[in-house]
Amino acid sequence: MKVSVLFFGATAEEAGTAKAEIDLEDGIGAETALTEILDRYPKLTASRDRSSLLFAVNQEYVRADETVNEGDELAVFTAVSGG
Amino acid sequence: MGLMFFELTIDPLDVGEIARRVVPEECGATVTLDGYVRRFTRGRETEYLVYEAYKPMALKEMERLAAAAKDEFDISNVAIVHRLGKLRIGETSVVISVAAPHRRAAFEACEWLIKELKRTVPIWKKEVYADGEVWVEGE
Structure with a gap:
């Protein structure tokens, strides 16, 4: 299944992109x-x-205990620093 | 349910205007936090900051925090506005305005909201110095 992955700030610089489409196994756990x-x-x-x-x-x-499904929008980022 | 509003904008923030927008007749006090860009952080001189947000999630988190604050404190209205993009020293980055029938609840809710915003709302700042830059990671 295809999902999108978003990165912000430091993780976007490290990933070299702010958004990627990746293929994962159907119904995979979030930690996996x-x-x-x-x-x-x-x-x-x-x-x-x-x-x-x-x-x-x-x-x-x-x-x-969350699972990830087709078309989900995932995001990976560092501890936030707004304010 | 009182008035609540949450915004992310690249435009300069008008603190007084934001604070006036949350004033209802049944209230007696509005407490407003004006958070702005500091020149020195950990002894290092900042030239400017750049703020970035995961916008839809940040707005949802602000709304969740305001709802939680209304459950916890005797307050009526809440505004949370955060600026994004490039900010110079002294420019306002965040405004939180809380209107309440009595001031104590407004002070307490405003303090709680900024503490939680800095912990959970997906916004990040990059500090830019004369000789480098770093994305700040929260605790």
């Missing part, structure tokens, strides 16, 4: 999806722990 994304974009975890990245599915912070 994140692993797949980080495997494709190793610079995201080159200088920080995976645990410091935030992961959203369809514009909401991901829940532990």
Whole structure:
């Protein structure tokens, strides 16, 4: 299945793009999806722990047991720094 | 349900105008945070900042926070406006205005909202110095 992946700020620079379309296995768990994304974009975890990245599915912070479906909008970004 | 509004804009923010928009007749006080760009951070001199947002998610998070604040504090109206793009020193980056029947709840809700905004709303700032730049990562 195809999903889109968005990156912002530091993760966009490291991924070399703000948006990508990737192929994932149907109905994959969110944690596994994140692993797949980080495997494709190793610079995201080159200088920080995976645990410091935030992961959203369809514009909401991901829940532990969530699955990812065809057409979903995923986003991977660093801890936020607005204000 | 009171008036709530949430905006992201690249235009300069007019703090007074935002604050006046949330004033209802039943309220007695509006507390407004005017957050602006500081020259020195961790001893380093900033030339300017660039803010970027995951816009649709940021607006949803602002709305969620305002709803949570209304549940927690005795307040009526909330405005949250964040500027994006390039900001110079001293320019306003964020305005949070909370109107309430009495000031104490407005102060408490405003403090809670900025703390939560800095923790959960997907907006990032890049600090640009004379000799480099860095995307700031929150805690």
